[in-house]
Amino acid sequence: MFSITRVGHVEIRVTDLERAWRFYVDMLGFVETERSGDRIYLRGYEERQHHSLVLKLADSPGLAHFAYRVADPEDLDRLAEFYKAKNLPVVKIPAGREKGQGEAIRVQDPLGFPVEFYHEMEEVERMLQQFHLYRGASPMRLDHVNCQTPNVQAGYDYYVKELGFWVSEYTETDDGVLWAAWLHRKQNVHDIALMTGTGPRLHHFAYWVQDLYGVIKVCDILAGADMVKNIERGPGRHGLSNAFFVYVRDPDGNRMEIYTSDYMIADPDWKPIKWSLNDPRRQTFWGHAAPRSWFDEASLVESVVDGKLLTPTPAELKDRPDFVT
Amino acid sequence: MFSITRVGHVEIRVTDLERAWRFYVDMLGFVETERSGDRIYLRGYEERQHHSLVLKLADSPGLAHFAYRVADPEDLDRLAEFYKAKNLPVVKIPAGREKGQGEAIRVQDPLGFPVEFYHEMEEVERMLQQFHLYRGASPMRLDHVNCQTPNVQAGYDYYVKELGFWVSEYTETDDGVLWAAWLHRKQNVHDIALMTGTGPRLHHFAYWVQDLYGVIKVCDILAGADMVKNIERGPGRHGLSNAFFVYVRDPDGNRMEIYTSDYMIADPDWKPIKWSLNDPRRQTFWGHAAPRSWFDEASLVESVVDGKLLTPTPAELKDRPDFVT
Amino acid sequence: MFSITRVGHVEIRVTDLERAWRFYVDMLGFVETERSGDRIYLRGYEERQHHSLVLKLADSPGLAHFAYRVADPEDLDRLAEFYKAKNLPVVKIPAGREKGQGEAIRVQDPLGFPVEFYHEMEEVERMLQQFHLYRGASPMRLDHVNCQTPNVQAGYDYYVKELGFWVSEYTETDDGVLWAAWLHRKQNVHDIALMTGTGPRLHHFAYWVQDLYGVIKVCDILAGADMVKNIERGPGRHGLSNAFFVYVRDPDGNRMEIYTSDYMIADPDWKPIKWSLNDPRRQTFWGHAAPRSWFDEASLVESVVDGKLLTPTPAELKDRPDFVT
Amino acid sequence: MFSITRVGHVEIRVTDLERAWRFYVDMLGFVETERSGDRIYLRGYEERQHHSLVLKLADSPGLAHFAYRVADPEDLDRLAEFYKAKNLPVVKIPAGREKGQGEAIRVQDPLGFPVEFYHEMEEVERMLQQFHLYRGASPMRLDHVNCQTPNVQAGYDYYVKELGFWVSEYTETDDGVLWAAWLHRKQNVHDIALMTGTGPRLHHFAYWVQDLYGVIKVCDILAGADMVKNIERGPGRHGLSNAFFVYVRDPDGNRMEIYTSDYMIADPDWKPIKWSLNDPRRQTFWGHAAPRSWFDEASLVESVVDGKLLTPTPAELKDRPDFVT
CATH class of the missing domain: 3.10.180.10 (2,3-Dihydroxybiphenyl 1,2-Dioxygenase, domain 1)
Structure with a gap:
């Protein structure tokens, strides 16, 4: 490993x-x-x-x-x-x-x-206690990336069996097929999530903030600056991971999550938590459905050889819950 | 007066x-x-x-x-x-x-x-400093009622000219017709709001909580207890009034708002703030549209004479923004 | 009136x-x-x-x-x-x-x-919803002044009987003598507090922030900027008024309170709440004593005639609780 | 290891x-x-x-x-x-x-x-999303213990060289002698801190809460229940670890810390942060000194053989900063 x-x-x-x-x-x-x-x-x-x-x-x-x-x-x-x-x-x-x-x-x-x-x-200098220089929503640290891939089981096998990642939570379809997986090396819910979808595409990257206020501030700041269209989904709480989140789109459409309140996993024998794709509390614990754009749109990825964007392949399973229409 | x-x-x-x-x-x-x-x-x-x-x-x-x-x-x-x-x-x-x-x-x-x-x-005893007895979302005080009425201008004239209420904010249609009004006697945004709709119907009553956490807790508590269907709208921030809110339905369908972060109006000559019905930041400052149920459904009201519920009359204007479909 | x-x-x-x-x-x-x-x-x-x-x-x-x-x-x-x-x-x-x-x-x-x-x-423009321009601890509004005066009963009579202020809370000595009074015209705990002490001196002026975070931020910002000496007292919660507060001294020593979570008083017949000077929860609900400087030091006041600072007169009663030594 | x-x-x-x-x-x-x-x-x-x-x-x-x-x-x-x-x-x-x-x-x-x-x-069942059952200050998880020992350097060598703990932060005296060390196996600031003092004594154990509100609630709840004497120190922010904390004493005098907002350390080659014992921001970032009891009092520990409490040995160095008198 x-x-x-x-x-x-x-x-x-x-x-x-x-x-x-x-x-x-x-x-x-x-x-x-x-x-x-x-x-x-x-x-x-x-x-x-x-x-x-x-x-x-x-x-x-x-x-x-x-x-x-x-x-x-x-x-x-x-x-x-x-x-x-x-x-x-x-x-x-x-x-x-x-x-x-x-x-x-x-x-x-x-x-x-x-x-x-x-x-x-x-x-470089850590700004953690330079509180007089805090600005905006004050993102604390990069936490994870979320990737869409046509076959999550294949990605899971690669990450878990070959790279030695651990599994915190996962989602299955009604047929018992792996639909998404949250995988980590550091001791919290994930460094990378794999989600069924047209891929390879980067669905989002995520920064952690210290509390609910950091998430609400993102919405208030963007709305105050007349950028409400950049708020795509949330704020809400994920059932999966317990994160309190908001998803925003940068001016180019790249998607970032700002979130807080997931949890620590210090034991390597953590028993993964299973969710069903169609459980309404999985995505948003409070029952709100994600907008279609959240499933349809994601960032294409570069070739490391020539820097050109790769053409992705469609998902091998349905790429969203039944209740997202 | x-x-x-x-x-x-x-x-x-x-x-x-x-x-x-x-x-x-x-x-x-x-x-x-x-x-x-x-x-x-x-x-x-x-x-x-x-x-x-x-x-x-x-x-x-x-x-x-x-x-x-x-x-x-x-x-x-x-x-x-x-x-x-x-x-x-x-x-x-x-x-x-x-x-x-x-x-x-x-x-x-x-x-x-x-x-x-x-x-x-x-x-009776005020529980404000009995912090060891706080439970749930700890609603602090009743703040206002919101009433649907077919002709808001008529209701406005009655409340302002006859009962001596003051106006904090109001909403007009694109044609300059009064669509809703926030009216108060105590020194904050409202004791009563009048909103164009089938009426007389009580749209909701609202309790104030001390901070954002109180609002988020309402969502978490109801979802934790498997009552996600009772969360109707939000959490979000209203442009109008600046309230951070969530709307819930009790088991009978009566609607309550739990909110925080409106503001104080200590001067009687406060100049009312005007909003346009179709401004997307008016309802939810972050651009989210309210669900249709939020406009369609409200509580019938009793006759003070015989306790029977009154049959309401349809609104004289369109009862929602154009973008709510 | x-x-x-x-x-x-x-x-x-x-x-x-x-x-x-x-x-x-x-x-x-x-x-x-x-x-x-x-x-x-x-x-x-x-x-x-x-x-x-x-x-x-x-x-x-x-x-x-x-x-x-x-x-x-x-x-x-x-x-x-x-x-x-x-x-x-x-x-x-x-x-x-x-x-x-x-x-x-x-x-x-x-x-x-x-x-x-x-x-x-x-x-002028209200910045309330210009969230992208919020900075620092984001003080919302001036709330009150706190004044030291040698004879609070005399000041109370002037404010209540001659200027028509209402009383929200007050403090008595063990002998039943009025030691301090919280007086208001707007509908919350006070516009002015009168406190027994050498006077006329301005003890502090106070700004309201929206939540506990605003108070904690004041401490973090000043400490981050290496100005810990400007943090005089707190954060803490007052028993009297329920305010969550911090007292800071500006670079000239003038004292400001930043606070949140007092309460609204919409009824003119509010029954004032009485506290005993030596109740340890009165000053700080959690039992912490204020430092001596908080009682000893305050701002001299100008003459409106010639702008010179007036020489104050000592208090007619002991100017602090017995447990502040 | x-x-x-x-x-x-x-x-x-x-x-x-x-x-x-x-x-x-x-x-x-x-x-x-x-x-x-x-x-x-x-x-x-x-x-x-x-x-x-x-x-x-x-x-x-x-x-x-x-x-x-x-x-x-x-x-x-x-x-x-x-x-x-x-x-x-x-x-x-x-x-x-x-x-x-x-x-x-x-x-x-x-x-x-x-x-x-x-x-x-x-x-057993994880209560994390049983929000309707949350009570009190809702402690989330045990985070660390803090132990007083007469010779921290010896304890450090044992923990780091023999048990394989990592060092996040540490404190030296003005003479460059190790005075305290924060040591961890899980990926945050500590599982155990060793502090110079009469020992072996357990100084405190600590639970993590999700946000500042959890810490403030501890104070409010104890004060509301007339247990202000059980609040020993805080709330405040530690310079060392950045924790926002309060220390309480249980009815027997055992000390517990409730805290939030330390940070994650995912890299094993983290370069430890050094503090000086007499830096006033080390203990409390805002400059407040800890009370003497916080240094003087701690829990005796049992013999694993006969369950009797062991007689501790005095510290080999001065057991507190110069400014704590």
Whole structure:
């Protein structure tokens, strides 16, 4: 197995850096670490590493890559071998190409996602107790990514059996087929969720805030700034994971979740919690259905070889509960 | 003018007292003052008077009456004369018939609502600092009633010109016709709102809680108890009034709002705030549309003469924004 | 009686305008309306009037004046007569001398405080729903002033019998002598509190925030900015008034309270709540004693005639509970 | 190394089970799993295991034991050998002697503390989403214990080098001597803190709540129930760990912390944060000093051999900051 500690950062494509900066920094309150060329490097208030979110200028929205941190730097070579043995593309990223980051590799994983593995990243000031500099909704830390894939069982086997992820919660169809899975290396509900859908597509990335107020503030701030269309779903509470959430769309349509109040899982023998796809409290504990856009729309992902967006494949199962029409 | 201080209590009809008790007391945390015959008398944690909500056993849901407190007991006679002069039904209610209450009068007001006026009510223990006894969502105090009426301009003229209510905010149609009005005697946004709709019908009564958590708790408690169908709308923030709200339906379908974060109006020359019916931030500041049931359904009201429910009259204007379909 | 609606603004003396701006605007988040000459005019997020706090450059800290708004502009002349009949100094303030304000009068009241009465003030934008512009602890509105005076019973008689204030709560010594009183015209616990102490001195002015988070933020912000010495007392909950509070000192030592969760009093016949001076839950409901500085130190007040600070007189009773040593 | 996952439960001695039940269950809202003989087994709302807190009837207060969970059941034998090799007392606890628990061992560790290791514990219902059953301050989960020991460096070496704990934060004296250390196996700030003091003594055990409201509620509930003397310190924010906390004393004087808002540490190479003992923001970020009792008083601990309380040894360094007098 590999010493993956957590999902470490996400690089998303935006078509207008200034507009994206206004959304992420000026409205939501992300901390800006550095701007360099066609990228802006951001982090949350609890994070001590150079970045957890990179905005990359591109001609269309989408996911450039997401990245896992490994505790053991030698795992980078072992991971390169692992993916080469699967005949999957592996690209070496020299230190410093991504600002603040040491050597890394990028692969197109078996599900088609552009995934980076890295160990070293520059330490920067943690803003956690710089309360006088808090702004906006004050996102604390990147928590997870949620990926749509046509066959969740295949993705599950890869993540659990090959990469050593643990399962916190999962969803089955009425026929007992795995529909979605919440998988983690760090000790909370997930680093990655796999959800049945047209894929590979990034459904969303998620930042954790400290309390309900952080979630409500996102709505109030966007509405105050006349950006109600950027609030897609919520606020609400997920049955699955217990998260109190809101989903927003950035000016390019990339989706982010801001949430709080999931829980810690410190025991590796945690017994996963099962939900039924059509249980109305699974999605939103209070019974509200998600809008259709939440199932239909997601971010295309880049090829790690040429940076072009990949054409996704439709889901092998129905991609939403029966009550979402 | 009359010395009306505030809306003081609401008596609603429920078809099963035990079931209603479980909803209001066991789930939502209302304080029970007294049970007597076919009535349960409830109050909020901030209230020092015997009751602000009465559950009355009846063969169908509905509004039995709502009541205004007058500061000057002699106003009861003056009000009786005022309504008699309008040829409206006026009924004297002897002290003690409503538990804890002195002499009162009930009238069928010009809009058809059963309205009580009273001065004297027994003082009971205020629970505000009995924090160890707080339960559920801990409603603090009755704040207002919201009434549907076919012609809001007529209701507005009666309340403002004849009863001396002040206007905090109002809504106009695209044609500049008054569609709804928020009217108050106590110093916040309203004691009563009038909204265009089939009427006389009680749309909802509202209790104030201290903070956002009180509103979120209502959702969590009802969902935890498998009563998600009782959550009708929200949580959300109203543009109009700035209230952070949720609307719930009791087991009989009577609607209650639990809300927080409106504002104080201490100046009598407050300049009313105008909203357009079709402004999407008016209803829900974050852009969410209310469900159709929220416009379609409301509680019928009793005759003060024979206790029978009155047949309402359709609205004279369209009764909802264009974007609610 | 006079049509006083509420305490409307406070003008305090600061010795360094930039330093005071950093404290009130940059740290605590007050909204700046206007700077003019040696004054900065500030307001809270809920307020629609030009200012509720004025910072005035002076050679020492202190209170320049506080002001009551009257609903009836003719009351200004009546008030001038009232104070002249008492042989107290009355000064006419022409419109515009205080920015945004119409004609006003200033008097040295019977307790020695510099008090302004005004009716007209320019309406400015209310920031309540400009959530994207919220900063710091986001104070909502000026709520009250707290004044130290050597003989509270005399001040009580003046305020209640001559100015028509109502009493919400009060404190007596073990001997049954009035030690402090909370008095109001608007419908909550107070516009002014009178407390036994060396006086005339302004003990503090208070802004209301929407919830506990606003109070905790004040502490976190000041500590984050290395200004822990400016946090004098709290956070805590007052038994009296139920307020959740913190007291801070501005860079000149003027004291401000930031608080939330007092209550509404809509009935003029509210029965005042009595507390005993030595009840440990009166001051801080959780039993914590206030520091000695909280009793010893307060702001001297200006003469309305020549702007010089008045020499105060010692209290006629012991000025603190027995358990504060 | 051993597969310790986290601190799993604490058994404390109380002299009156009913009085302790009223404090922990009726006031603070702990979930009761089971009563059996002279013990009451409690848990938090997020916990799925039989208990995390045991109240044991005894003739004096104190710590009966605290326990670490191991992921690998075979570690119980390995740990028994490890402690026997140190000539320390090791006692086998058969399955079921502690209700809901499988086989375990108890040792008197090198610092003198009675420590249990266990793997198996009965799964019970998680109350996390049973929101309608939440009571009191709703403690979520046991987080850590804090132990006083005369020589923290020795305890640190044992925990870090022999048991494989990681260091999140630590405190040094002005002379650069280790004064306290925060050590963890699960991924947040600590499972155990070691603090210089007379020892072995349990300074406190700590439960995590979801937000600031949970902490404030503890104060309000105890004050509402006329138990202000049970509130010892706080609420406040620790500089070290960023926790928002309150310390309470149970009716026997055992100390518990209720806290929220520390942070997650998912990387094993986290660089520990250093604080100076005399930095006023270390203890309370807002500058408040802890009361003397907080340093002077702590719970004696049992012998695992005969259940008698051990006589502690004085600290080898000064046991508090210079500014605590």
